[in-house]
Structures are given as structure tokens and as C-alpha cells.
Amino acid sequence: MHEETVGSTNAEAFKAAREGDPGRLWVTAAMQNAGRGRRGRTWVSERGNLYASLLLIDPCEPARMGELPMVCCVALAEAVEAATGRLGWVSLKWPNDLLIEGAKISGILLESEQLPDGRMAIAAGFGVNCNHHPDNAHYVTTDFAALGYRIAPSDLFVHLAGAVSRCLTQWSGGKGFDEIRSAWLKRCVGIGAPVTVRLPDREIDGIFASLDAQGRLLLETSSGTMTISAGDVFFPPAPGRNEEKI
Structure with a gap:
């Protein structure tokens, strides 16, 4: 309708x-x-x-x-x-x-x-x-x-x-x-690249490794692999820019 x-x-x-x-x-x-x-x-x-x-x-x-x-x-x-x-x-x-x-x-x-x-x-x-x-x-x-x-x-x-x-x-x-x-x-864009994932209570930096079998993001961090169900993904600033807004 x-x-x-x-x-x-x-x-x-x-x-x-x-x-x-x-x-x-x-x-x-x-x-x-x-x-x-x-x-x-x-x-x-x-x-x-x-x-x-x-x-x-x-x-x-x-x-x-x-x-x-x-x-x-x-x-x-x-x-x-x-x-x-x-x-x-x-x-x-x-x-x-x-x-x-x-x-x-x-x-x-x-x-x-x-x-x-x-x-x-x-x-x-x-x-x-x-x-x-x-x-x-x-x-x-x-x-x-x-x-x-x-x-x-x-x-x-x-x-x-x-x-x-x-x-x-x-x-x-x-x-x-x-x-x-x-x-x-x-x-997909960003696999294998550094990203910041913004969660409701914090931000996590890591490498976007892949998706698991349920479509959740696999993030490689300094403390191991994290499985993330929901969040906002941001890429690092491009050279000469203060902030990346993709």
C-alpha cells in the first residue's frame, strides 16, 4: 500500500x-x-x-x-x-x-x-x-x-x-x-583492513578479518578475535584528512 x-x-x-x-x-x-x-x-x-x-x-x-x-x-x-x-x-x-x-x-x-x-x-x-x-x-x-x-x-x-x-x-x-x-x-569493503567498531559503550580498534557463518563481524584485536553482532564500522582517516566519515 x-x-x-x-x-x-x-x-x-x-x-x-x-x-x-x-x-x-x-x-x-x-x-x-x-x-x-x-x-x-x-x-x-x-x-x-x-x-x-x-x-x-x-x-x-x-x-x-x-x-x-x-x-x-x-x-x-x-x-x-x-x-x-x-x-x-x-x-x-x-x-x-x-x-x-x-x-x-x-x-x-x-x-x-x-x-x-x-x-x-x-x-x-x-x-x-x-x-x-x-x-x-x-x-x-x-x-x-x-x-x-x-x-x-x-x-x-x-x-x-x-x-x-x-x-x-x-x-x-x-x-x-x-x-x-x-x-x-x-x-564488501574493508576486509583485511584496520577499522574502528563503535559499540554503545565503547570503541574497539582492530582488523576486519571476515564474517562468521551467521554474518557477524570477526575483528582481530591485540587480545584476540572478537565476534561482533552489531555496531558501526569506521575506517581510518585517509592521508591529509582529519576524519574518515565512511
């Missing part, structure tokens, strides 16, 4: 779930007035970009829920490349950031809610910068228009819906996660 203005498409998806929707429902909006990103950050949601959420009901066993962000990330990368006709143009930064020419062009937010009847509802929210981008203090950002592409949110959504459907089928509730993980790693 499409709305002109909503608080957030994820919130609308959860509302549908509470009302009994069986899932696989897409909610899109021209604008959000209460959009949010990971860790409660505000997601700027002006008209002209894509805002879409997919409602999933009990998509997998609870232990495999952590794989879904990677499924969504691979699907969005495929959708962006199909819309632009630029295969291999998109790179991925753990856990689910899409980068084009080193700049972030999208946000993905997955949220869950236990429904009164015991079902688990997942809202997978996608925000893609089609015509404008925020001046973000945390990351360098861009949009398709700034890169020379005119892509309507509705056209990108067609590619996104198809790619998500294909990737969910490939993933098959976790049975095909090895293929998803391999597709993610082919686009």
Missing part, C-alpha cells in the same frame, strides 16, 4: 500486522515525518526519495533473525544496480550500508514486534536517496541525482520488490544463507 505521508513506513507495517495482515505486505510513502534509523537516529525523509517497508511474519526461526539484514542489504544492492544499469557499482559496508563511490546512499532498519497471538512481526525498512541526501555528521552521503542519475522512487521500488522476493526465496528461512553471505562478501 502507498501513502503520501506517514510517521514511518515501519510503524505502518506493524499497524497492519496488529490488524491481522499475514505478511509480505509492502508499505511505501512519499514522505515520512517521523523516520528513524539505527540506534534511534533521525532519518531525514523529504519528498523525492524512496521510503518502503516490508512486513514479514515469522520468516524464520528466532536464532536466524540476525541474518535478515544481510538478506535485505544484498537485495537492495541488486535493485540499485538494476535501476542504474551499473553492475558491480555498489559496495557494502558491514552490517548493511550501501556505498557508491565511497558515499552512503541508503539506510536499512529492521525492527521486530511480538504480536498478541504469538506471531513475530518483522518490519524491514528501506530508505534510499534518489533526489537528495542529508548532510550527515557520521557518514559521507550521496544521492542518485548528485551522481547523474534520474531515478524515480516508484521505479526503484519495482526493482527492490523483485530483488527482495528473489533473495528471500534464496535465503529460505536460513537454509540458503551461505549463498547470501557469499554475495555480500563479493561486494
